[in-house]
Amino acid sequence: MTDTKIIKANSSAIQKRLIPTYIFLVFWCLFSVFPLYWMITAATNASIEVARGKIVFGTYAATNFKNLLAAEPLFKSLANSFKYSIVQTVLCLFICSLAGYGFELYHDKAKDKLFGILLLAMMVPQVATMIPLFRMVSDAHLLNTVWAFILPSISTPFMIMMFRQNSRNFPVDIMEAARLDGLSEFAIFFRMYLPVMKSTYAAAAVISFMNAWNSYMWPKVVMNTDTSAMNMPMLIANLAAGYTVDYGTLMMGVLFCSVPTMIIFFILQKQFAEGITGSVK
16 A cells, blocks of 8 residues: 555656646647637638737638639639649659669669769759759640649659668568569569558658649749649739738638648648658558
């Protein structure tokens, strides 16, 4: 009984010492969630109420939605964003995972030097490459097409590095056993590597989809003359570009733009955490 009392006393003392930590964590959680809460409430209020800083739910959600539909092609832009993001994510996962797989599991000095050059490419800002990329896309007659949006981003140094680093945890013994069983190298990749690296694929899918979904500058450059090809960030920019901005309608558009990425992240958040930490299953 004495030992039980001592354990309970120690547990109570530890919990009391942790109270300031809990208060601090709760405060920062509320601080982090507040912008999301404000975005949702602003979408339900009139423009003047948003400008005045009203942070409770209003009754203008239906009006803001009707104004959004009247001002911009919402569903067309949503469809474009999904099309661009899904195609880019699938191609990026395949190409970058294949490159990372080759860099890590088929080592030689030439590949290591090439990988070092890829890492240096991460230091180059996107703005510096925009004019050469635009010239290449224009010469290939791909302006105002989905390929103009997708091709420059289907292979990125960061994604290749991510797959290469996580491939270090891939059990090489499986490859040796598969070769003895007569599997080809591509069969090993598709039938052995992909299932084992599913957490890395999930993390990469979240990152790639969010980057494609939130892309604004590049599609604005290559699709500027075709309003039917604009994505959601371009639609939001159009809503904010007028002399008089309807903040309620603008926040309704921002809400529609944010919901898909939030849903995808919540669905894949466990696999995303495992993939970022380099877990292999």
